Amino acid sequence: MTADGIALLVILLGVLSAFAFVLRLLVRSLKLGKPEDRFDRWGERIWSVIVYVGAQARVLTQLAGLGHFIIFYGFVFISLGTFEHIGGMISPGFSYASIFGAKIAGMISWVQDVLGLLVLGAIIVSLFRRFVLKPLRLQIDDPKAKKEAVFILCLIFVLILLMFGMKGAGILMDPPKVDRAYAPVSAVVAGLIDGKADPHILERVFAWIHHVIIFYFLIFIPFSKHIHILGAVPNIFFRNLGPGGTLSRMDFEDESAEKFGNSEVRDFTWKQLLDLYACTECGRCQAVCPAYLTEKPLSPFRVIHMMRGHFVGDRQKLLEGGEEAEATPIIGKTVTEDEIWACTTCGACMQECPPFIEHVQKIVDMRRYLVMTESSFPHEMQPVFRNMEVNYNPWSMGFSTRADWAEGLDVPVAAEKQEFDVLFWVGCSGSFDTSGQSVARAMVEILKRAEVDFAILGVEEMCCGETARRMGNEYLAQTLIEANIENLNKYRFNRILTTCPHGFNTFSVEYPQFGYEKTVVHHSQFLLELAAAGKLAGTGNGSKGVYHDSCYLGRYNGIIDEPRELIKRSGAGELAEFGRRGKRSFCCGAGGGRMWMEETIGKRINEERVDEALALGVDTIYTACPFCMTMFEDGLKARDKEEEVKVKDIAEIF
Amino acid sequence: MKIIVLLKRVPDSEAKILINKEGTGIREDGVKFVINTYDEYAIEEGLLMKEKVGGDSKVTVVCMGPDEATEAIRTALAMGADDAVHIADDSLSNPGPFTTATIMAKAIGDEEFDIIFCGKQAIDDDMAQVHCILAEMLDIPQVSVAIAFELSDDTTKATVSRRIEGGDEKIDTSLPVIVSCDKGLNDPRYASLPGIMKAKKKEIRKKSLADLGFSEIPGGGRSRILKWLPLPKGGECRMVEAEETPDAVRELVRLLREEAKVI
Numbered sequence: 001m002t003a004d005g006i007a008l009l010v011i012l013l014g015v016l017s018a019f020a021f022v023l024r025l026l027v028r029s030l031k032l033g034k035p036e037d038r039f040d041r042w043g044e045r046i047w048s049v050i051v052y053v054g055a056q057a058r059v060l061t062q063l064a065g066l067g068h069f070i071i072f073y074g075f076v077f078i079s080l081g082t083f084e085h086i087g088g089m090i091s092p093g094f095s096y097a098s099i100f101g102a103k104i105a106g107m108i109s110w111v112q113d114v115l116g117l118l119v120l121g122a123i124i125v126s127l128f129r130r131f132v133l134k135p136l137r138l139q140i141d142d143p144k145a146k147k148e149a150v151f152i153l154c155l156i157f158v159l160i161l162l163m164f165g166m167k168g169a170g171i172l173m174d175p176p177k178v179d180r181a182y183a184p185v186s187a188v189v190a191g192l193i194d195g196k197a198d199p200h201i202l203e204r205v206f207a208w209i210h211h212v213i214i215f216y217f218l219i220f221i222p223f224s225k226h227i228h229i230l231g232a233v234p235n236i237f238f239r240n241l242g243p244g245g246t247l248s249r250m251d252f253e254d255e256s257a258e259k260f261g262n263s264e265v266r267d268f269t270w271k272q273l274l275d276l277y278a279c280t281e282c283g284r285c286q287a288v289c290p291a292y293l294t295e296k297p298l299s300p301f302r303v304i305h306m307m308r309g310h311f312v313g314d315r316q317k318l319l320e321g322g323e324e325a326e327a328t329p330i331i332g333k334t335v336t337e338d339e340i341w342a343c344t345t346c347g348a349c350m351q352e353c354p355p356f357i358e359h360v361q362k363i364v365d366m367r368r369y370l371v372m373t374e375s376s377f378p379h380e381m382q383p384v385f386r387n388m389e390v391n392y393n394p395w396s397m398g399f400s401t402r403a404d405w406a407e408g409l410d411v412p413v414a415a416e417k418q419e420f421d422v423l424f425w426v427g428c429s430g431s432f433d434t435s436g437q438s439v440a441r442a443m444v445e446i447l448k449r450a451e452v453d454f455a456i457l458g459v460e461e462m463c464c465g466e467t468a469r470r471m472g473n474e475y476l477a478q479t480l481i482e483a484n485i486e487n488l489n490k491y492r493f494n495r496i497l498t499t500c501p502h503g504f505n506t507f508s509v510e511y512p513q514f515g516y517e518k519t520v521v522h523h524s525q526f527l528l529e530l531a532a533a534g535k536l537a538g539t540g541n542g543s544k545g546v547y548h549d550s551c552y553l554g555r556y557n558g559i560i561d562e563p564r565e566l567i568k569r570s571g572a573g574e575l576a577e578f579g580r581r582g583k584r585s586f587c588c589g590a591g592g593g594r595m596w597m598e599e600t601i602g603k604r605i606n607e608e609r610v611d612e613a614l615a616l617g618v619d620t621i622y623t624a625c626p627f628c629m630t631m632f633e634d635g636l637k638a639r640d641k642e643e644e645v646k647v648k649d650i651a652e653i654f
Numbered sequence: 655m656k657i658i659v660l661l662k663r664v665p666d667s668e669a670k671i672l673i674n675k676e677g678t679g680i681r682e683d684g685v686k687f688v689i690n691t692y693d694e695y696a697i698e699e700g701l702l703m704k705e706k707v708g709g710d711s712k713v714t715v716v717c718m719g720p721d722e723a724t725e726a727i728r729t730a731l732a733m734g735a736d737d738a739v740h741i742a743d744d745s746l747s748n749p750g751p752f753t754t755a756t757i758m759a760k761a762i763g764d765e766e767f768d769i770i771f772c773g774k775q776a777i778d779d780d781m782a783q784v785h786c787i788l789a790e791m792l793d794i795p796q797v798s799v800a801i802a803f804e805l806s807d808d809t810t811k812a813t814v815s816r817r818i819e820g821g822d823e824k825i826d827t828s829l830p831v832i833v834s835c836d837k838g839l840n841d842p843r844y845a846s847l848p849g850i851m852k853a854k855k856k857e858i859r860k861k862s863l864a865d866l867g868f869s870e871i872p873g874g875g876r877s878r879i880l881k882w883l884p885l886p887k888g889g890e891c892r893m894v895e896a897e898e899t900p901d902a903v904r905e906l907v908r909l910l911r912e913e914a915k916v917i
């Protein structure tokens with residue numbers, strides 16, 4: 001072993017033990033979080049890693065992702081080279097050629113060269129994007145974030161140059177350490193440095209600088225945004241494989257509890273903390289966030305970035321101090337209340353996130369703390385909670401008037417019928433909101449015409465709890481959910497039919513948390529069934545329309561084609577499409593309880609969406625969600641277009 | 655500082671109110687009962703004063719009502735009140751304000767207090783009398799319809815503002831005092847969940863008329879409710895429309911003369 005081989009080995013061992021120490025710190029810090037079971041469905045989890053790490057499926061949904069793809073695979077192959085080189089320095093004679101043969105080693109070398117060149121290109125493009133193009137998704141008000149990103153890009157750039165230097169010098173060595181035939185780019189570099197200095201010395205100098213930077217990188221990674229190299233892979237492995245639109249169920253058994261919801265690091269689960277280590281700061285989440293795009297203080301990117309900073313700052317203290325250690329509150333400075341309340345829970349951020357960070361649950365967890373522990377929330381929410389508690393609907397309408405909309409329509413009621421095929425869940429909007437009532441009446445007419453054996457719960461129906469849950473009032477939500485389950489269990493029927501995607505989602509994926517499982521069908525699916533069976537005939541509608549995907553129908557539940565098919569079958573004219581549609585639809589602004597909150601900061605989300613529709617030159621906006629409907633109606637009024645453009649639910653076109 | 659808050663359980667303002675067959679009260683099926691809206695301001699003001707003065711300050715809720723009023727009392731306790739006196743007696747139904755005040759005066763007389771807060775009126779019968787009668791019976795000053803309440807630093811006096819036509823009236827009062835509260839005095843808080851959990855264990859002292867030393871319903875001879883009657887059905891409204899106002903007036907006069915036969 002040569003002298004520098006020994007020196008390198010000593011340094012390497014030091015660096016590796018430091019790295020192991022850091023890894024241990026990271027794992028221990030995750031254990032500060034609460035338990036969460038993410039250890040099921042191993043096959044799917046491994047497959048996720050193959051698709052989303054190996055094939056970078058989500059990264060590549062944008063062209064800029066190609067840069068990441070190149071840097072990622074550059075990193076993998078160049079690391080192979082680094083490993084080989086370090087191995088060779090420590091144990092002379094170690095090389096891939098001696099193990100796998102010249103051919104395979106040559107191929108690895110060739111790929112390194114090509115990828116190295118591509119990485120240089122990708123970095124130049126990345127820097128160009130950061131300094132010249134400045135895309136929306138890379139904007140953040142923390143100057144440290146940008147500095148760090150640029151520093152790392154430059155570091156990688158230098159590393160690649162050094163690699164070419166090493167390999168170029170290797171080609172010139174006697175005997176050559178690198179085969180010129182398998183190193184097209186390094187061969188060019190060799191030509192440039194040929195005769196300038198002793199290639200043997202040059203190779204060693206480049207190698208030492210290169211390896212020291214790599215070592216530095218290894219220790220620096222866990223303390224920078226590049227921790228995502230360590231965090232993203234396990235985060236993808238442990239990703240939520242269940243339905244995206246489910247919030248965790250809270251346990252209220254402990255009556256002596258002084259705190260509900262999350263306000264500090266230890267309130268989150270280990271997986272939620274791992275999310276923070278997984279963020280690549282790509283900012284795709286903020287570029288699709290309806291709150292961010294309408295100048296609200298919320299950016300999902302910023303929330304995760306700030307929370308990670310907070311976590312990193314607090315973890316040592318919490319680890320040393322044990323359970324008694326006083327944690328720093330997250331709500332206030334790290335994440336402000338305005339940010340927490342600006343979220344529509346639309347899930348666009350989670351749809352985009354390459355390492356599958358779950359933003360919405362965290363925001364709702366903090367809402368839970370604010371509502372249930374601190375009673376601190378926008379003042380207009382209090383009457384909403386009160387109405388839900390007293391009259392089981394968010395509007396201030398007496399609960400005994402819930403079925404008044406059905407007067408004179410001869411709508412069968414569950415209490416009288418006892419057994420039937422379909423339970424039509426009218427919902428609060430269908431029961432009380434003028435537009436919603438007209439949808440409910442249209443549905444009843446269709447159901448009767450198609451001779452469906454159905455009933456409504458009538459005054460027994462209560463708010464499904466979805467809104468209260470997303471507003472952070474889990475206690476109220478569970479009260480409503482349990483009361484509804486008790487009523488639903490009184491009757492025999494096969495399916496629940498809803499016209500509201502929020503009810504649809506909560507019955508499908510949240511009621512099972514409370515032991516209630518029933519087939520749930522959204523009216524877009526149900527009406528399509530009727531149409532396919534020839535029980536529904538279209539009457540012809542507006543000349544040019546556009547369908548708006550509700551978040552809880554399209555993004556969260558993948559019901560995208562059914563409403564469109566239905567609109568076509570209704571005899572509607574041309575159907576335009578929004579640029580942002582399907583799983584990538586843009587929220588109307590009403591989700592997450594925002595329907596009942598004032599929108600005082602920035603632009604209005606619904607007007608933003610209405611402008612998008614108006615730009616398409618449509619005369620009809622089709623919706624399949626009562627909240628979206630209200631938001632569009634209001635947006636059209638604000639633009640003084642309510643006469644020219646009509647909003648129609650898909651039940652109102654037959 | 656010892657604070658008493660008077661509380662009444664009333665039908666929710668959104669409830670459909672129907673008179674029962676006998677005309678002795680309202681039909682309670684399909685009706686949700688809540689804390690009287692104005693009493694919420696009273697509870698909140700009591701809690702604010704308790705928080706301000708600190709020490710061994712205490713808020714006690716005094717409620718007269720049926721057994722079911724416990725729910726409303728628990729809500730007040732969840733908001734932060736410390737304990738409660740619940741006067742419930744099967745013989746009490748629709749007591750008049752004098753009766754209520756007499757019984758409450760007895761119950762309150764057994765408690766220590768510096769301030770009594772109550773709603774300016776109950777939203778069901780809108781009598782707005784109990785606190786006035788109570789002030790007389792307890793022989794303490796009363797300020798009604800308060801929109802601001804300021805306690806002096808030495809907690810012996812208070813300045814109360816009340817909204818009157820064209821301005822505010824400020825009244826200095828000594829303690830103890832009874833103050834009836836109006837909207838605008840404060841923003842009643844939403845009970846936190848730990849508050850709700852704790853409220854389940856707080857003490858509610860239940861008292862019957864006998865416990866308070868009454869052998870019969872007091873004050874019954876002063877006024878009695880004879881019968882509850884539904885509102886007479888209103889007539890139909892017809893809009894007179896015309897392009898020019900004078901035409902509309904002419905048509906209206908014609909209708910009043912020929913159809914309604916009133917002019």
